Amino acid sequence: MIKKNSANIQSSEITDPQIYRERRRFIRNASALLVAGMAAAGLPSRRAQAGYGGQPVTGIKPSPFSTGETPTSYKDITSYNNFYEFGTDKKSPALLSDSLKPRPWSVTVEGEVSHPGNYALEDILKGQPMEERIYRMRCVEGWSMVIPWVGFPLSGLIKRFEPTSRAKYVEFQTLFDPDQMPGQKRDVLEWPYIEGLRMDEAMHPLTILAAGLYGEVLPNQNGAPLRLVVPWKYGFKGIKSIVKIRFLERQPRSSWMRSAPHEYGFYANVNPQVSHPRWSQRRERRIGEFRKRKTLLFNGYAEQVAHLYQGMDLTKNF
Numbered sequence: 548m549i550k551k552n553s554a555n556i557q558s559s560e561i562t563d564p565q566i567y568r569e570r571r572r573f574i575r576n577a578s579a580l581l582v583a584g585m586a587a588a589g590l591p592s593r594r595a596q597a598g599y600g601g602q603p604v605t606g607i608k609p610s611p612f613s614t615g616e617t618p619t620s621y622k623d624i625t626s627y628n629n630f631y632e633f634g635t636d637k638k639s640p641a642l643l644s645d646s647l648k649p650r651p652w653s654v655t656v657e658g659e660v661s662h663p664g665n666y667a668l669e670d671i672l673k674g675q676p677m678e679e680r681i682y683r684m685r686c687v688e689g690w691s692m693v694i695p696w697v698g699f700p701l702s703g704l705i706k707r708f709e710p711t712s713r714a715k716y717v718e719f720q721t722l723f724d725p726d727q728m729p730g731q732k733r734d735v736l737e738w739p740y741i742e743g744l745r746m747d748e749a750m751h752p753l754t755i756l757a758a759g760l761y762g763e764v765l766p767n768q769n770g771a772p773l774r775l776v777v778p779w780k781y782g783f784k785g786i787k788s789i790v791k792i793r794f795l796e797r798q799p800r801s802s803w804m805r806s807a808p809h810e811y812g813f814y815a816n817v818n819p820q821v822s823h824p825r826w827s828q829r830r831e832r833r834i835g836e837f838r839k840r841k842t843l844l845f846n847g848y849a850e851q852v853a854h855l856y857q858g859m860d861l862t863k864n865f
């Protein structure tokens with residue numbers, strides 16, 4: 548990224564939950580064996596997770612929105628991260644995010660909304676239909692992953708808060724606490740991290756808040772306890788460790804727009820036709836694979852989301 552100082556889903560795309568569980572069991576067993584092997588060899592066996600990560604989440608239902616592609620390994624998903632609050636390199640979040648305390652946690656809801664307030668995490672999660680959503684995720688830097696998120700549609704939560712008719716956008720903020728997030732002691736970005744969506748994007752059925760991955764509670768480095776997932780947009784839209792949701796009449800300015808407006812627009816839709824000034828967006832490398840593959844418009848979710856942008860010039864609204 549930047550460094551200032553330094554559902555019309557084809558049935559063939561839907562994973563049979565049984566197949567997926569088998570696959571997951573296989574992957575987990577393989578890594579358990581690896582950990583056991585490392586312990587036997589006297590090597591440190593610290594798993595790449597922090598906080599409450601690793602605890603099982605119960606009552607998860609499969610989703611027809613899941614892709615049938617093979618999920619990236621748990622290890623890669625939890626040890627190759629962008630989370631600048633814990634440093635700007637990919638390994639730091641897994642190594643340094645133990646200082647984040649994801650419980651107790653609360654989310655403040657403000658702005659153009661009938662039910663503003665400070666909601667406990669348990670209250671936010673209560674009654675939400677927890678689903679497994681296996682999504683393709685693509686980073687603007689040119690790599691991609693397939694992540695089995697555990698989460699629920701953002702739309703249901705938004706409806707609970709009853710936005711007013713003036714609410715056209717939703718802004719999200721990450722925790723600001725340099726003691727818990729030591730990367731915030733350096734001004735590589737304007738803190739707190741801010742992202743936003745247009746209301747129809749936020750209400751889209753593909754947009755979820757994730758509280759877990761691989762059937763388990765979200766590890767700190769992936770944005771515990773609650774983070775946004777918008778699979779047709781570049782990864783930086785997926786703001787982590789959310790403490791505030793604001794309903795606004797005006798389009799919010801995200802942290803990336805503030806730091807480099809000519810490089811990062813508000814929409815950030817995955818688009819192979821529109822290059823980032825420093826990285827072509829035509830192809831991508833799936834983590835764990837060698838050969839590059841073509842990047843798809845809206846990350847392959849065009850059938851479901853293209854209508855949101857009809858009539859918009861996507862070279863200007865990048």
Ligand code: MTE
Pocket residue numbers: 548624627628629630631632686687721740768769770781782783784785786787788
């Ligand atoms: N959220 C916060 N608060 N801080 C960040 O630095 N990085 C973003 C996004 N959310 C970031 C963030 C970027 S650039 C990416 S690619 C994704 O998180 C990475 O999410 P992952 O580590 O779970 O794959």
